[in-house]
Amino acid sequence: MDEKKVALVTGASRGIGRATAVELAKTGYHVIINYNSSEAAAAETLSEVQAAGGTGRITRFDVADTEEVKNALGGIIAEYKKIDVLVNNAGVTADGLFMMMGDDEWRRVIDTTLNGFFNVTKPVLREMVRKKNGSIVSVSSISALAPNRGQSNYAAAKAGLIAATKSLAKEVARFGIRVNAVAPGPIETDMLSSMPMDAGMIKAMIPMARVGKPEEVARVIRFLCSADASFITGEVISINGGMA
Numbered sequence: 001m002d003e004k005k006v007a008l009v010t011g012a013s014r015g016i017g018r019a020t021a022v023e024l025a026k027t028g029y030h031v032i033i034n035y036n037s038s039e040a041a042a043a044e045t046l047s048e049v050q051a052a053g054g055t056g057r058i059t060r061f062d063v064a065d066t067e068e069v070k071n072a073l074g075g076i077i078a079e080y081k082k083i084d085v086l087v088n089n090a091g092v093t094a095d096g097l098f099m100m101m102g103d104d105e106w107r108r109v110i111d112t113t114l115n116g117f118f119n120v121t122k123p124v125l126r127e128m129v130r131k132k133n134g135s136i137v138s139v140s141s142i143s144a145l146a147p148n149r150g151q152s153n154y155a156a157a158k159a160g161l162i163a164a165t166k167s168l169a170k171e172v173a174r175f176g177i178r179v180n181a182v183a184p185g186p187i188e189t190d191m192l193s194s195m196p197m198d199a200g201m202i203k204a205m206i207p208m209a210r211v212g213k214p215e216e217v218a219r220v221i222r223f224l225c226s227a228d229a230s231f232i233t234g235e236v237i238s239i240n241g242g243m244a
């Protein structure tokens with residue numbers, strides 16, 4: 001196990017997180033698959049990782065819960081003594097017009113994306129600084145760059161994630177740590193299917209006339225984590241079929 005690099009992917013029970021866990025496992029990472037509520041789906045991600053010839057484990061914590069994250073990551077870091085790659089992928093939507101938005105809808109989205117970034121990145125970063133090596137990729141969204149109506153909470157959270165990424169990248173570059181983000185457009189996952197928009201309308205907004213696949217995001221994340229991206233930090237890569 002020692003010689004294998006370790007990657008932690010938050011929200012890896014489904015969608016983009018699952019595809020990223022499998023992609024990183026294929027390139028040789030031991031993958032720590034985080035989930036919050038979908039235990040069976042997280043076990044399925046682990047099966048896919050193993051079927052791809054990789055290794056990994058699952059770990060439950062709510063990224064927004066400071067104590068849960070501390071406890072879970074404390075154990076993981078003590079065991080592995082390192083985390084080479086962190087993918088902050090966990091995210092939720094709670095769309096609604098701003099005037100109608102409840103406190104919970106505002107807070108849940110901000111808490112998951114922004115407090116989640118802080119809670120998870122901080123302990124991992126400490127280890128990366130100690131090793132003078134590491135790569136962090138956070139999953140933002142096209143909503144940060146070209147927000148739609150009804151997503152003020154999500155757009156604010158995802159834009160904050162980009163700003164935090166760029167600031168942190170400058171802080172830790174001298175320690176050999178790179179911090180980047182991806183900004184996907186519509187990607188075929190549960191999150192997209194839960195949106196009240198008709199599939200035809202979504203496709204009509206995309207110059208390539210199709211939604212993306214989770215694997216198409218995962219491959220860019222894998223690139224950003226790899227030595228091929230060794231001079232890239234503080235960057236945001238859009239993956240959106242030409243939308244913006």
Ligand code: NAP
Nearest residue numbers: 011013014015016035036037038062063090091187189191
């Ligand atoms: P998804 O299919 O709904 O999956 C979301 C994942 O996040 C699940 O694994 C879920 O875990 C996890 N999660 C949610 N809240 C969590 C929490 N508090 N703690 C830990 N894990 C949590 O969504 P997706 O489309 O793959 O989205 C992944 C990321 O891409 C999100 O950050 C999303 O905002 C971003 N994104 C998605 C799209 C898109 O069109 N799909 C576009 C741009 C950006 P459980 O099921 O175990 O709770």
